[in-house]
Amino acid sequence: QSVLTQPPSVSGAPGQRVTISCTGSRSNIGAAYDVHWYQQLPGTAPTLLIYGNGNRPSGVPDRFSGSKSGTSASLAITGLQAEDEADYYCQSYDSSLSSYVFGTGTKVTVL
Amino acid sequence: QVQLQESGPGLVQSSETLSLTCTVSGDFVSFTNYYWNWIRQPPGKGLEWIGYIFYNGGTNYNPSVKSRVTISIDTSKNQFSLNLTSLTTADTAVYFCASTYSGFEYFQDWSQGTLVTVSS
Numbered sequence: 704q705s706v707l708t709q710p711p712s713v714s715g716a717p718g719q720r721v722t723i724s725c726t727g728s729r730s731n732i733g734a735a736y737d738v739h740w741y742q743q744l745p746g747t748a749p750t751l752l753i754y755g756n757g758n759r760p761s762g763v764p765d766r767f768s769g770s771k772s773g774t775s776a777s778l779a780i781t782g783l784q785a786e787d788e789a790d791y792y793c794q795s796y797d798s799s800l801s802s803y804v805f806g807t808g809t810k811v812t813v814l
Numbered sequence: 815q816v817q818l819q820e821s822g823p824g825l826v827q828s829s830e831t832l833s834l835t836c837t838v839s840g841d842f843v844s845f846t847n848y849y850w851n852w853i854r855q856p857p858g859k860g861l862e863w864i865g866y867i868f869y870n871g872g873t874n875y876n877p878s879v880k881s882r883v884t885i886s887i888d889t890s891k892n893q894f895s896l897n898l899t900s901l902t903t904a905d906t907a908v909y910f911c912a913s914t915y916s917g918f919e920y921f922q923d924w925s926q927g928t929l930v931t932v933s934s
Contacts, residue, residue, distance in 0.1 A: 803876075805861040
């Protein structure tokens, strides 16, 4: 039932920059609802990585950044590190569903 | 900082009802300042928001499970609960409880998650 689409996987070498897209529609991201991002390390619960499109909670490195434009959003990881290998999910609100919605998830692999 | 811990059975039978409870603790302003959520993740798959409850009992549910779900709250115990009826194997998932601070729309704190297997 995911209405937010992400690439299944992205990869990069240590130190490189990778980006993850999150594509929605006019009833969610395009309706000016904020986009939030979560990191899920293997075998653990998700943790909040970015909130309100581009804000980092305390403790999140500034290597992580978020942006939003139109019906899409993006998460960028610069200076990729081995510890960044995880699943990443975007999340927003959908007015047609009256429901919070998650993206399909993206697995980041550090080569 | 909010700590959440879910409790409940790890194995339930198909067609029966799942009941999970989430106990909230920690150094936070007030139980009444948050929306309290249930989220699940089938093995190897993505996240699905199930629903939330506010301290006054107000609820909102995902349309995909709305006919089968009830979330309740006990503010005296700092607990909220999930009831999911008419289970099928498709309900097998790790179930998380999570907090949303009132006025915001993201999941700030999460429980560790509990695997619930629905047996046919």
